[in-house]
Amino acid sequence: xxxxxxxxxxxxxxxxxxxxIKADAEQKVRAQKEQFDAKMDRFKKESDAKAEKAAEEAxxxxxxAARMDIKKQKSQAKAQLLNDVFEKALDELVAMPxxxxxxxxxxxxxxxxxxxxxxxxxxxDEKRIDENLVKNVNRQLGSDKKGSLxxxxxxxxxxxxFILSRGKINVNASAQVLIEQAREELDIDIASELxxx
Numbered sequence: 802x803x804x805x806x807x808x809x810x811x812x813x814x815x816x817x818x819x820x821x822i823k824a825d826a827e828q829k830v831r832a833q834k835e836q837f838d839a840k841m842d843r844f845k846k847e848s849d850a851k852a853e854k855a856a857e858e859a860x861x862x863x864x865x866a867a868r869m870d871i872k873k874q875k876s877q878a879k880a881q882l883l884n885d886v887f888e889k890a891l892d893e894l895v896a897m898p899x900x901x902x903x904x905x906x907x908x909x910x911x912x913x914x915x916x917x918x919x920x921x922x923x924x925x926d927e928k929r930i931d932e933n934l935v936k937n938v939n940r941q942l943g944s945d946k947k948g949s950l951x952x953x954x955x956x957x958x959x960x961x962x963f964i965l966s967r968g969k970i971n972v973n974a975s976a977q978v979l980i981e982q983a984r985e986e987l988d989i990d991i992a993s994e995l996x997x998x
Contacts (some may be wrong), residue, residue: 842895846977883987886982902929908939909979910963911949914974917946919965921952924975925954930963 897905910921917939923930926953932952939948950965957964961976 869953880988883984890983891960891976891980894980899929903934906939906963907934907938908929909974910935910965911941913965913974914938914942914946914950915970915972916967917942918949919967919972920955921950922957922964922966923954923963924959924963925956927959927963928960937960 894902921930921935928953935950935952939950942948942950953966957975958971958973959977962974962979964975965972
């Protein structure tokens, strides 16, 4: 074998070895690329799932806030409507026909009298609660009450109704207080509706 053949043989073996090394390297690169692609695919799926979950949570929070806002607006509208209704109710109570108004005030006074010797304080503009009404109430008071209510000379700043006073104890049966008591009961209902699920 001459030198040329030896060199050719060495070159052929080297080329075969190089091809084998190159094939191994390409195989390793393909395997690493497949692993990398699989990891990237898992990462993308996890990222998409996290992003979708975060978006869903944000949507749920926005929906909850919107529902609460709608309830709040509804409650405010009801409150405004109630304001109007109670203002009208107060006006209608004060503008009630004399016979119905006097009948109502008589019943309220009988119910509100604790001892039967209180003073009846009326509003500055009150004309329908008078001595005759107070005398009528005194006649109707039960046997456990004195029946000596008297109309006070002082007047209060109230619109309709009366205040029964005995010493430091006052029972306020003015139209404003009666309407306000009814309103407080409804306001509790509105508040519970606002915060229900």
